[in-house]
Amino acid sequence: MTLDIRLPIGLLFGLLGALLVVQGCLGGPSPVRDAARPGAGAGFNVDLVWGSVMLVFAGGMLLFARRQAIRRRQGPG
Amino acid sequence: MTTMHLGAVDWAIMSVYFGFVLGIGIVLKRSIKTSGDFFLSGRAMPAWVAGLAFMSANLGAQEVIGMAASGAKYGMATSHFYWVGAVPAMVFLAVYMMPFYYGSHARSVPEYLRLRFDEKTRGFNAISFSVMTVMSSGISMYAMGLLLHMLLGWNFSLSMWMCALIVLAYVCLGGLTSAIYNEVLQFFLIVFGFLPLVLLGLHDVGGWSGLQAGLARVAASQGFAPGAWSESWRFMDSTSHNPMGVEWFGMVMGLGFVLSFGYWCTDFLIVQRAMAAESMSAARRAPLIAALPKMLFPFLVIVPGMIAIALTHEAGSGFSLPAKPDGTPNFDLVIPVMLGRYFPNGLLGLGLTALIASFMSGMAGNVTAFNTVWTNDIYQPYIRPTASDAHYLWMGRLATVAGVVLSLGAGYLVAQFNNIMDVLQLVFAFINAPLFATFLLGMFWTRANGHGAFTGLVTGTLAAGLHHGMTLPAHASTGVKGGWLAVLHVYPSEMAQNFWTAIFAWSACFLVTIVVSLTTGRGAARRDLSGLVYSQTPRVAGDADPWYLRPGALGLLALSAVVALNILFW
Numbered sequence: 001m002t003l004d005i006r007l008p009i010g011l012l013f014g015l016l017g018a019l020l021v022v023q024g025c026l027g028g029p030s031p032v033r034d035a036a037r038p039g040a041g042a043g044f045n046v047d048l049v050w051g052s053v054m055l056v057f058a059g060g061m062l063l064f065a066r067r068q069a070i071r072r073r074q075g076p077g
Numbered sequence: 078m079t080t081m082h083l084g085a086v087d088w089a090i091m092s093v094y095f096g097f098v099l100g101i102g103i104v105l106k107r108s109i110k111t112s113g114d115f116f117l118s119g120r121a122m123p124a125w126v127a128g129l130a131f132m133s134a135n136l137g138a139q140e141v142i143g144m145a146a147s148g149a150k151y152g153m154a155t156s157h158f159y160w161v162g163a164v165p166a167m168v169f170l171a172v173y174m175m176p177f178y179y180g181s182h183a184r185s186v187p188e189y190l191r192l193r194f195d196e197k198t199r200g201f202n203a204i205s206f207s208v209m210t211v212m213s214s215g216i217s218m219y220a221m222g223l224l225l226h227m228l229l230g231w232n233f234s235l236s237m238w239m240c241a242l243i244v245l246a247y248v249c250l251g252g253l254t255s256a257i258y259n260e261v262l263q264f265f266l267i268v269f270g271f272l273p274l275v276l277l278g279l280h281d282v283g284g285w286s287g288l289q290a291g292l293a294r295v296a297a298s299q300g301f302a303p304g305a306w307s308e309s310w311r312f313m314d315s316t317s318h319n320p321m322g323v324e325w326f327g328m329v330m331g332l333g334f335v336l337s338f339g340y341w342c343t344d345f346l347i348v349q350r351a352m353a354a355e356s357m358s359a360a361r362r363a364p365l366i367a368a369l370p371k372m373l374f375p376f377l378v379i380v381p382g383m384i385a386i387a388l389t390h391e392a393g394s395g396f397s398l399p400a401k402p403d404g405t406p407n408f409d410l411v412i413p414v415m416l417g418r419y420f421p422n423g424l425l426g427l428g429l430t431a432l433i434a435s436f437m438s439g440m441a442g443n444v445t446a447f448n449t450v451w452t453n454d455i456y457q458p459y460i461r462p463t464a465s466d467a468h469y470l471w472m473g474r475l476a477t478v479a480g481v482v483l484s485l486g487a488g489y490l491v492a493q494f495n496n497i498m499d500v501l502q503l504v505f506a507f508i509n510a511p512l513f514a515t516f517l518l519g520m521f522w523t524r525a526n527g528h529g530a531f532t533g534l535v536t537g538t539l540a541a542g543l544h545h546g547m548t549l550p551a552h553a554s555t556g557v558k559g560g561w562l563a564v565l566h567v568y569p570s571e572m573a574q575n576f577w578t579a580i581f582a583w584s585a586c587f588l589v590t591i592v593v594s595l596t597t598g599r600g601a602a603r604r605d606l607s608g609l610v611y612s613q614t615p616r617v618a619g620d621a622d623p624w625y626l627r628p629g630a631l632g633l634l635a636l637s638a639v640v641a642l643n644i645l646f647w
Contacts, residue, residue, distance in 0.1 A: 002108045003101070005126055005258050012097045012262060013269070016090055016427065023086040023423035047423035050273050057269075 004068060010061035013054050020051025081228050081417055087426025094430045095243060097262070098437075102247030102255045112470040115252035116449040117184060117353050122254075124359035126261055128366025131350040133260035136267065137439030138432050139220055141378050145415075146408035148382025149398075151321045152292060152306030153646055154313070155382070156375040161333040164368050164639045166341035168632040170351075171364040173611070174342055175628075177520055178352060179360040180608050185352075186345040187454040193519045193609045195527030196458070201534055203454035205508050206345060207447055211480060213505070214443035215487020221436035222488065228413050228429075237488055240433070244441045245481040249474050253353055253449075256441045260350075263434040264370070270424075270431030271377050274412075277419040278384040282391075288380075291387025298390060306383065309646045316569040323573045335579040339509035343516055346446040361628040368635040372642060385411045440484060448476035503545060503578075510579040511537020511586030518590050521611045529594030537586025544581040550574045 024047030109115050122130070147155040183189035187206065191199035222237040247255045282288050293303035305312050305319055312318040313325040341347060341364075354360035388396035389406070398406040398414060416428045452473045461468075511534050518525040518533075546562035550571040555561055559574060568574040607613045624630055 002121065002254065003104050003258075005261055008097060008101055008258065009262060009265060012093070013265065015093050016269075019086055019089055019093070020423045020427070023084075023421075027421060027423070046273065046277070047421055050269070050424060050427075054269055057265075 004065050006061045006065035006068070010058045010065060012058075013061070014058035017051045017054030017058055020047045020054065022051075024048025024051055081413070081425065081429075082422075083229065083426065083429075084422035086423045087429065090423075090426035091430050091433070094266075094434065098243060098247055098259055098434075101258050101262075102250035105251030105255050105258070108254070109250075109252050109470075112452070112466050112473060113184075114254070115470055115473050116445075116453065117349070118252070118254040118257060120353060121355050122257060122350075122353045122359070124354060124362040125366055126257060127350050127354040127359060127363035129264045129370070130257040130260040130353075131347060131363050132367035132371055133264045133267075133435075133438060134346055134350055134442040136264070136374075136435060137217055137442075138224075138435040139217065139439070141267065141271075141432065141435055142220075142224075142409055142412050144375075144378040145382035145385070145411040148379035149386040149406075149408045149411050150382075151319070152295075152383055152386075153309045153375075153379070154319055154321050155379045156309050156642075156646065157328060157332060159371060159375050160309075160639050160643055161329060162337040163341060164372055164635055165333065166337040167364040167368045167371065168635050169338065170342045170348075171361050171368075172628050172632045174516070174520060175351060175361045175364070176357065176614060177609055178348060179354070179357050180614065183352075184453050185450055186343060186348055187450055189609075190515075190519075190530070191454075191458075193606070194525075194530040198515075198527050198530045198534065199454060199458075201531060202512065203450050207450050207455065209505060209508060210346060210443045210447050210450075211483045212487050214440045214447075214480070214484035215489075216491055217436055217439045217443070218484055218488035219491040221433065222492075224413070224432070227410075233492075237485060240437050240440070241481050241485050244437055244444060245478060248441055248444055248448075249477050252473070253349065253445050256438070256445045257350060257353065259434075259441060260438045263431070263438045266427070266431040266434050268370075268377065270428045271381070273424055274415055274419060274428065275377060275380050275384075278381055278415060281419070282384055282387055288384060288387055291391055292383060294390045295386050306386070307646075310643065311647055316573065321570060321572055323570060323576065328576060330576070330580050332576055332579075335510045335513060335583040336506065336576065339511075339513035339579070339583070343509060343512045345450060346442050349446055349449065358626075358628070362626070362631065365628060365631040365635055369638075372635070372639055381415050382408070382411050385415055440481075444477055444480040444484065447480040448473050451476045451480075502575075503541075506575060506579050507538050507541035507545075507582060510541060510582040514583045514586040515590060518587065518594075519610070522594075523606055523610050523612060525590060525594045526598050528597045529590040529592075532593045533586040533590030536589040537582045540585035541578050541582035544578045545574070548574055548577070 024045045027045070027047060108119075111119070113119050144155060144158070147158075177193075178186075178189060181189055181192050183192055185203075187199045187203040190202050218237045218241065221240060222233040225231045225236040226233045247259065251258075279285065279288065282291055289307045292306035296303050296305040299320065301318065301320060302312065310325070313323070313328065316324050351360050351363045354363050385396070385398065388394045389398060396414075396418065398408065399410055401407045412432070416425060420428055452469055456472055456476075457464075457469065461472075514537060515525075515530050515534055519530060543562070545559050547560065547565045548568060549555060549560035549564050549566075550558055550568050550573070553559065553571070555564065558571065568577065
């Protein structure tokens with residue numbers, strides 16, 4: 001049986017999301033990149049926020065994969 | 078420009094990605110048992126997977142970088158490449174052409190041509206496509222090596238070789254399935270890697286209205302009306318009213334019809350992904366599924382370019398693009414510069430990985446198309462017609478190695494002779510444009526025969542060459558840009574010349590195919606063409622699909638959405 005693609009997607013983005021979240025926790029809010037242009041810095045912790053979004057996405061993918069595997073195991077009847 | 082500084086997290090992100098890419102290949106090796114598994118994923122891909130791969134195969138890094146550059150140069154009109162230049166063709170492919178590609182059981186586009194026409198037509202297409210696809214792969218590698226060298230200071234050769242080896246490994250191991258899975262991964266990477274760029278950039282310029290105001294400044298500084306960068310149709314009435322230098326007719330016929338249909342409907346790189354689907358209805362839905370993200374991608378790749386150009390014209394933004402040797406801004410660097418401006422370490426690694434991923438999967442796409450066409454359409458018919466399936470599977474893997482090596486060679490060649498890229502873009506247009514005429518006639522007119530098809534293709538390609546040799550874009554010198562025979566007409570822009578070359582090529586092929594088919598071999602028309610021509614194929618009985626999942630309904634939905642977007646950004 002070929003690998004269900006939802007698994008590597010979920011795993012990959014789970015790992016990447018986790019890396020971003022860790023970096024976000026360690027790093028603090030995005031630095032202001034340009035002293036002359038305060039607006040350019042996001043002012044909030046971009047890594048933490050985006051990392052969390054990716055974790056949610058990864059979770060969703062893994063959930064789908066699990067549901068599909070259960071459905072397949074239950075099989076026809 | 079100063080090289081970017083990567084932190085440990087960025088390296089970690091890249092390593093995780095490369096690990097996954099190889100891991101997928103290793104896991105999939107077990108399921109590759111026949112040549113059908115290797116070349117066409119055993120025709121077992123679910124529609125959504127085939128659909129996303131379909132879109133990603135087209136979405137190379139050059140498109141991401143190129144579209145951002147065009148967004149800076151031309152503004153919202155760049156969306157025409159998506160809304161006029163892709164979605165209609167994708168819908169046409171799904172609704173009208175997939176039944177023939179999938180139903181004929183052809184394993185490739187050239188094989189369809191053999192079934193429908195004859196051997197010489199197949200041969201012409203197989204050979205020209207193989208050469209084109211390897212060169213395309215080489216260009217991809219060269220562009221990637223160059224970018225990584227400029228951004229990160231990596232050794233040009235080393236980056237090319239490393240990526241080539243990774244692609245070689247995962248394609249040899251897992252075949253098309255490996256390539257498809259990685260393309261789907263690439264799709265999500267691009268979304269997650271670039272969406273924050275758009276959001277942060279828009280926040281920086283003051284939202285969409287702030288962007289429009291900034292773009293009005295840009296337009297004014299270049300002598301255009303204020304909306305020229307933010308409206309896509311209003312200024313298409315004349316070539317001098319928009320920065321692209323085209324008018325709506327040339328654009329719709331050249332890009333919207335000939336070039337876009339020529340590419341999306343006949344390029345095996347793309348069509349192969351739909352052919353790998355698990356059923357006829359999945360194969361028809363795949364391009365339609367791809368159409369949805371395709372029509373939303375302008376917001377992901379074009380808008381950063383628009384933001385960048387608005388920022389360069391904003392006093393006090395501190396934003397500027399590095400200049401090329403001739404002093405003009407280097408628009409190809411828009412994405413890297415924007416990444417550097419807005420992304421902290423972490424997101425930066427994600428964005429870069431997304432870019433590298435798209436270069437790699439662009440190459441993998443070319444290599445999978447090449448190994449299939451080589452093995453099924455050149456090796457099997459002309460070199461070794463009777464061998465076991467295991468032998469062809471082995472040849473497929475060998476062809477993968479050869480394809481990668483040839484791509485590397487092509488990459489070095491392009492590095493030596495930079496103008497080759499311009500030449501190759503032309504060659505692609507020369508080949509793809511007439512091909513669409515051939516397919517159109519082949520699928521809808523039973524009288525079209527092999528002699529007509531072959532002569533038409535050759536004539537169309539020559540016509541493209543002639544047109545290019547006799548015209549020149551404004552401000553260009555004769556040579557690679559055109560006019561190498563004589564300069565009979567000057568176009569306001571390179572794009573306009575491109576569109577009209579395609580129109581001439583298509584028309585020449587269309588007319589010649591008709592004339593030659595009508596004047597040769599009545600006998601060919603009596604062949605059994607069921608499943609190959611519209612009038613002789615039973616209408617696909619609707620499967621068990623509910624009405625809203627039928628290709629026709631989804632196609633209509635996609636077209637309506639695209640029309641709505643066009644009106645919104647008129």
